[in-house]
Structure formats: C-alpha cells, structure tokens
Amino acid sequence: MARSSHTEQLFQKAYDRSKDFVETVKDESRAMYDEARRWAPQHPTALAVSASAAVSVGLVGYALGRRRRSRTEPERGTGSTAKARVPELDLSPLFRFVSLWMLYRVAVRD
DSSP, X not given: OOOOOHHHHHHHXXXXXXXXXXXXXXXXXXXXXXXXXXHGGGOHHHHHHHHXXXXXXXXXXXXXHHHHHHHHHHHXXXXXXXXXXSOOOOOHHHHHHHHHHHHHHHHTOO
C-alpha cells in the first residue's frame, strides 16, 4: 500500500486551491489573445506605433540607467572585479535583425 508523504499532500492541496484561478487566467488570456489577433490586422499603423513607442521607451530607460550608473561609479570606487570582467552587452545585431524583419514584412505585404 503506497502512502503519500506530507509534502505531497501539501502540494496536492495547493494545486487543488489554485486550479480555479489558473483556469480563469487561462480563459481570460485566451480571450485577450483572440481579440488581439482579430484587432491587429485591421490596425497595422496603431500596432507599429505602439511597438515603436514601447521600444523607444525601453531604449530611453536603458540609456538613462547607463548614464546614471556611469555618473555614480567613480564615487563608489573601483567596484568589484567580477563586474569589471563582464563585457558590455552589444544589442546592434538584435536591432539589425528587427529592422531587416520589418523591411521584409513591408516588402511582402499584399
């Protein structure tokens, strides 16, 4: 006769309690996704503007964070040696890919 452990019972109770919540989130996210799939083809300009704004806000935030860090770094001293060994993150290939992908999408548009 197999006997379940206390931990297994706790996980089973937690799963049973969260099942309704997970189902609700799944159904709502599926409905939002279907609505977005119907909305996006009818509003390509709004979608492009929203995506561009999101990317721009992200880049501005990244630049402000880099500037703030470089301004405060001399005050802190040399910093840790592990941080000094970490290379800079090069995002240029990502932006090159995104720009080529956008050009491709425009070229194949019906």
